[in-house]
Amino acid sequence: MSQERVIIVGGGLAGLAAAVRIAEDGVPVDLFSMVPVKRSHSVCAQGGINACNEVARQQGYSEYQHFDETLYGGDYLADQNPVLEMTNWAPKIIDLLDRMGVPFNRTPEQNRDLRLFGGSLFKRTHFAGATTGQQLLYALDEQTRRFEAEGRITKHEFWEFLWPVTVGEGEDKRCVGITAQDMRTMQIRSFRGGAVVMATGGCGLIFGKSTNSVICTGGAASRCYQDGAWYANGEMIQVHPTAIPGADKLRLMSESARGEGGRVWVPRKKGDTRKATDIPEPERLYFLEEKYPDYGNLVPRDIASREIFDICVNQGMGVSGQNQVYLDLSHMDPDYLTRKLGGILEIYEKFVGDDPRHTPMRIFPGVHYSMGGMWTTYTPGSYEPRARHGVHNPGDAAPVDTEVGRGMELGAHNNMMTNISGLYAFGEVNFAFHGATRLGANALLSCIFDGLFSGVSVANYVRDGAPKSDPTSELDQGVFDRVTAQEQSKMERLLASGVGDSDPTDPTHNPYAIGHELGVEMTAASTVVKTGPRLEQCLTKLDELTERYQGVRLSDGSMWTNQTLSYARAVGDMLILARVIAQGGLLRKESRGSHYRTDYPDRDDPNFMKTTIGRFNPDGTCSIEFKPVRADLVEARARTYGGSSKSKKSEPRQETVATS
Amino acid sequence: MTATDGPRQSHHLLLRRLHSLSGLVPIGVFLIFHLTTNASVVWGAANTRMPGEGLERGVQTFQHEVSWINDMPGLLLIELSLWLAIGFHSILGVVYAVGGKPNVGAYKYPDNWRYTLQRLTGYVGIFFIFYHVATLRWGWSFLVPGGTVWSHEYAASTLAAALRGSYEGFTGAGIAVSIGYFLGVTCLVFHFANGLWTSAITWGLTVSEKAQKRWGMVCAGLGVGLMGAAWMALIGFLLTDPVDARALEEGMLSGAHEVQAEQDEGAIGSAEPGREP
Amino acid sequence: MAIAYAHESTADQRRANRTRAVEGRTVLCRVRRCDGPGKAGRWESFKVPVEPGMNVIACLKHIAQNPVTVDGNTTTPVVYDAGCLEEVCGACTMLINGMARQSCSCLIDEYAPLEGDTITLEPMTKFPVIRDLWVDRARLFQSLTRVKAWVPIDGTYALGAGPKESPEVQQDRYDMSECMSCGCCLEACPQFTIEPDEASWDTSFIGAHAISQARLFNGHATGKELKNDRLDELMNPGGVSECGNAQNCVKVCPKGVPLTESIATIGRQVTIRSFTRFFSGK
Structure with missing residues (x-):
């Protein structure tokens, strides 16, 4: 009997951490990625990675406080046990990355340097220059390459995941492999795997332009969802308030630009075509300063996002009629700006071509991260307090120690397993850790934690679980051929859809046009500000787009490296996932974290401290169910960050939604 | 991973490094001596120990230097090792150079020009050295316009005649040879100075960009100096009238003959100076 | 050179172009196309309306939605x-007006500021073309395996912190660690040549990026354990001595990785290593 293998789909931080952990355990790994893994989207994370550390500890911080902050930041929508385990592991993860050679910034005494990040009063964020994600990804890429050289990991780069291969139905449903396509030769084939780990990242492309990479379509998650995996908290989409709108994507502009005195404004006259520098002071509308005289431009991030969104989308007052406002630093001393903000101003100049020292920057909130993702379960750990812990203040003794297994049981087969046995979800595509919004610098942590901690579960499952008694290597080939054939015919249908017999620029059935319209609609209806009617309208629009998609026509019928096919196929899957996101938002009649409904502006714990679970129906519709959050460890508190809106001016710095 | 002690490895790096080394020692060192000796035809003008004035002194100083070299013990051995080194450096150099694909068309950086010129000057240098040694050392006078054979006892005059194409004055072919010499020495000096600079990187002496820049100044200075010496010598010889020089050399020779009359009878004494017997 | 490029691309010229960029113009995108390995290449030109701040990627997206050439052919x-389109993943590298760079950070205003100006897009020439502008850079990653570009840790178990490191060393290593394996340094290197046959990868010039990675890991307290292996590999054919010191690598590197310093450092380490090995026999 040949040894059972593990299939990992996605080579970002989560996928690589899992690959290394599982291969280290002696289980052979097949790693699939649409791009060389070193180019995965994790490279884009800038800010850092959170973990309790010795300095913070002696100032009164603890892993438990990190846990508390993460739950509070996530507005108590996350199951609490996994979060506890993750924050307990954080210091160990930093140590490991350090040993792998990540060039973390150093203090003069050669210790790892720390920075202050949103959501905490303590310096608990480790960083490597301005490209922490890149550095962490490279460290794991290197370890993966080492195992690859030793033959313990087999990489399949430029292979696109198409569909999971499953056997059984309902509770007995089990994942036994995947079908994938070589993006160059277009060959479609199935691979057997005792377990399949989805580590496919976010779904930013559903919103058209986002801060995500071009590969973050959410297509892979959508395909699993269509095959019966549940999709949870889809409506929880994090938006970064100040992104740079580009013709191709959105790029982050650090919030320090506002912190250093940047003023946000639009021309008072709708559709003013003058250059920003030609518009005199009285004709500029400093809408944040007018509406929030106390805070001015330093209003918390979610408020900034909403106001900018409102002025552009609802009032149509965006600069040049587009979704953008000015973030103006040009009134300040250029030398001071260079000194304080040199790096980020250079990035702006590089990608926009304007010098922010002399021309106001154009910014708009940008979709950044999906807290939602594939639903996963776990085995709770040993910490079972008799009563929920209340407010935890700095310096308080933690009610629980940091032994392994307090939050989740290490190695339990079902940790981060989806509702389909043998199908796991790690990283951003896993909904588990961030609740309703994500703390800055927690994303990198959750990815690596998933790989290292739940990687053990995968290895154990393959060795002792279903694959042991019923190895996939002995399954009938027909099981796999069936899915290969399904994908083959799907491809043939798309390719035969009428190449050349219609005007390729006609947007009706053009996949790029449909994708574009989907993005515009989802951004407008289902991001910063949501309302019931608008979401309903969005669902109608999705119907229309789906209808048009049925007749989608590809402008490339080639059977060699056909990117149009790959994109068009993904658009179909994005439309399906978009419905889960919009429908979840419509049914969640409250405001929580990143989900803000003007028609239901308050958090509603009795009805909605629940996970949104989307199930796919064969007719393409989605059934939404709300399942209570497991919250036995900590009392849910109001998420106010030190009182209602009129407190100290320094507040935005402690706000939760942060870059990374 | 490849075996760490395979033969390909030891040979590979060794050959590369010997190529680098041979360009410096002995070739580079010889080049410096050779060019300064040649330049004595000009700087010798300041040599008050020689009679006459200006170039007359230069011609005699040059002759003096050449005679000194020619009297060195084991001269043939020195020459042989030089030829070996030049042959080795040239052959490997060509092998290495054809492996690269210059791309100054797309990447017009000065350093990239430098890279390309290093290879071009190498090729030119090989031709030039061969012509130079063949004609002036091995006596392949059929390659010399006018058929002048260089003689170490009539060093300046025969050289001047070879450059002019005749004893009487400049011929067209002579001008071509002179231009060839000008090009040749210029290429070789550049090749050496640049090679000196890059060798410091190859061997890891200059690591930082700053150190490379500093050493670059030194090499450029040396290059300019050598270039000056080379051009000076060439101009000196072009201005030297072979007939006048011949007279001066005869004078020196008769002085020398008194001392060592029994030696050197046949070689030049009988035949007409500088022509095929 | 078969093609003459309209615009030099020095930083100053690019900035100057930006200031004279005309609004509402169109740009002519000349794209080198090829249907697959072994197929003949061809040129196609597209007229693309320029939006403010538009980059090459946005042009290609426009073309994807409107795949009609200037001649009206579909x-x-x-x-x-x-x-990523943020110049940190290295994927979108191509030749723009004949020089290697990322297309995401390439603004049309900087290269084609006037109505009807042309911008030329070609695939990199040092890697086999898969289709159109997409090339196969597998060799670039294989080079990283060649120099064992990793830290040989004992495993992922909790074994405490890594070695301490001074801020200076950290800064040096960080500068090298920003290398995103884009291949610009290889494309611009006159010594690095295309090797379609995988069998010859192990013996052909490895290129600046991998030499720099070897230096990166030789400079780490644990990474040093493999220093001799790395140096031995770089003493082989295709190793550091194949560098011709044209120094194009460091000039085209979009991340400012100190590639020439790395080459010199490895040159030094190799010199020392070969002497040590000669005299110690190890």
Whole structure:
């Protein structure tokens, strides 16, 4: 009997951490990625990675406080046990990355340097220059390459995941492999795997332009969802308030630009075509300063996002009629700006071509991260307090120690397993850790934690679980051929859809046009500000787009490296996932974290401290169910960050939604 | 991973490094001596120990230097090792150079020009050295316009005649040879100075960009100096009238003959100076 | 050179171009296309309306949605490699007006500021073309295996912190660690040549990026354990001595990785290593 293998789909931080952990355990790994893994989207994370550390500890911080902050930041929508385990592991993860050679910034005494990040009063964020994600990804890429050289990991780069291969139905449903396509030769084939780990990242492309990479379509998650995996908290989409709108994507502009005195404004006259520098002071509308005289431009991030969104989308007052406002630093001393903000101003100049020292920057909130993702379960750990812990203040003794297994049981087969046995979800595509919004610098942590901690579960499952008694290597080939054939015919249908017999620029059935319209609609209806009617309208629009998609026509019928096919196929899957996101938002009649409904502006714990679970129906519709959050460890508190809106001016710095 | 002690490895790096080394020692060192000796035809003008004035002194100083070299013990051995080194450096150099694909068309950086010129000057240098040694050392006078054979006892005059194409004055072919010499020495000096600079990187002496820049100044200075010496010598010889020089050399020779009359009878004494017997 | 490029691309010229960029113009995108390995290449030109702040990727996206050439012929969307579009993943590298760079950070205003100006897009020439602008850079990653570009840790178990490191060393290593394996340094290197046959990868010039990675890991307290292995590999054919010191690598590197310093440092380490090995026999 040949040894059972593990299939990992996605080579970002989560996928690589899992690959290394599982291969280290002696289980052979097949790693699939649409791009060389070193180019995965994790490279884009800038800010850092959170973990309790010795300095913070002696100032009164603890892993438990990190846990508390993460739950509070996530507005108590996350199951609490996994979060506890993750924050307990954080210091160990930093140590490991350090040993792998990540060039973390150093203090003069050669210790790892720390920075202050949103959501905490303590310096608990480790960083490597301005490209922490890149550095962490490279460290794991290197370890993966080492195992690859030793033959313990087999990489399949430029292979696109198409569909999971499953056997059984309902509770007995089990994942036994995947079908994938070589993006160059277009060959479609199935691979057997005792377990399949989805580590496919976010779904930013559903919103058209986002801060995500071009590969973050959410297509892979959508395909699993269509095959019966549940999709949870889809409506929880994090938006970064100040992104740079580009013709191709959105790029982050650090919030320090506002912190250093940047003023946000639009021309008072709708559709003013003058250059920003030609518009005199009285004709500029400093809408944040007018509406929030106390805070001015330093209003918390979610408020900034909403106001900018409102002025552009609802009032149509965006600069040049587009979704953008000015973030103006040009009134300040250029030398001071260079000194304080040199790096980020250079990035702006590089990608926009304007010098922010002399021309106001154009910014708009940008979709950044999906807290939602594939639903996963776990085995709770040993910490079972008799009563929920209340407010935890700095310096308080933690009610629980940091032994392994307090939050989740290490190695339990079902940790981060989806509702389909043998199908796991790690990283951003896993909904588990961030609740309703994500703390800055927690994303990198959750990815690596998933790989290292739940990687053990995968290895154990393959060795002792279903694959042991019923190895996939002995399954009938027909099981796999069936899915290969399904994908083959799907491809043939798309390719035969009428190449050349219609005007390729006609947007009706053009996949790029449909994708574009989907993005515009989802951004407008289902991001910063949501309302019931608008979401309903969005669902109608999705119907229309789906209808048009049925007749989608590809402008490339080639059977060699056909990117149009790959994109068009993904658009179909994005439309399906978009419905889960919009429908979840419509049914969640409250405001929580990143989900803000003007028609239901308050958090509603009795009805909605629940996970949104989307199930796919064969007719393409989605059934939404709300399942209570497991919250036995900590009392849910109001998420106010030190009182209602009129407190100290320094507040935005402690706000939760942060870059990374 | 490849075996760490395979033969390909030891040979590979060794050959590369010997190529680098041979360009410096002995070739580079010889080049410096050779060019300064040649330049004595000009700087010798300041040599008050020689009679006459200006170039007359230069011609005699040059002759003096050449005679000194020619009297060195084991001269043939020195020459042989030089030829070996030049042959080795040239052959490997060509092998290495054809492996690269210059791309100054797309990447017009000065350093990239430098890279390309290093290879071009190498090729030119090989031709030039061969012509130079063949004609002036091995006596392949059929390659010399006018058929002048260089003689170490009539060093300046025969050289001047070879450059002019005749004893009487400049011929067209002579001008071509002179231009060839000008090009040749210029290429070789550049090749050496640049090679000196890059060798410091190859061997890891200059690591930082700053150190490379500093050493670059030194090499450029040396290059300019050598270039000056080379051009000076060439101009000196072009201005030297072979007939006048011949007279001066005869004078020196008769002085020398008194001392060592029994030696050197046949070689030049009988035949007409500088022509095929 | 078969093609003459309209615009030099020095930083100053690019900035100057930006200030004279005309609004509402169109740009002519000349794209080198090729249907697959072994197929003949061809040129296709597309007229693309320029939006403010538009980059090459946005042009290619426009073409994908409107795949019609200037001659009115319907064609297929251009195939190209892309990822983050923030110049940190290295995917979208191509030749723009003849020089290697990322297309995401390439602004049309800087290269084609006037109505009807042309911008030329070609695939990198040092790697085999897969289709159109997409090339196969597998060799670039294989080079990293060649120099064992990793830290040999004992495993992922909790074994305490890594070695301490001074801020200076950290800064040096960080500068090298920013290398995103884009291949610009290899494309611009006159010593690095295309090797379609995988069997020859182990013996052909490895290129600046991998030499720099060897230096990166030789400079780490644990990474040093493999220093001799790395140096031995770099003493082989295709190793550091194949460098011709044209120094194009460091000039085209979009991340400012000190590639020439790395080459010199490895040159030094190799010198010392070969002497040590000669005299110690190890």
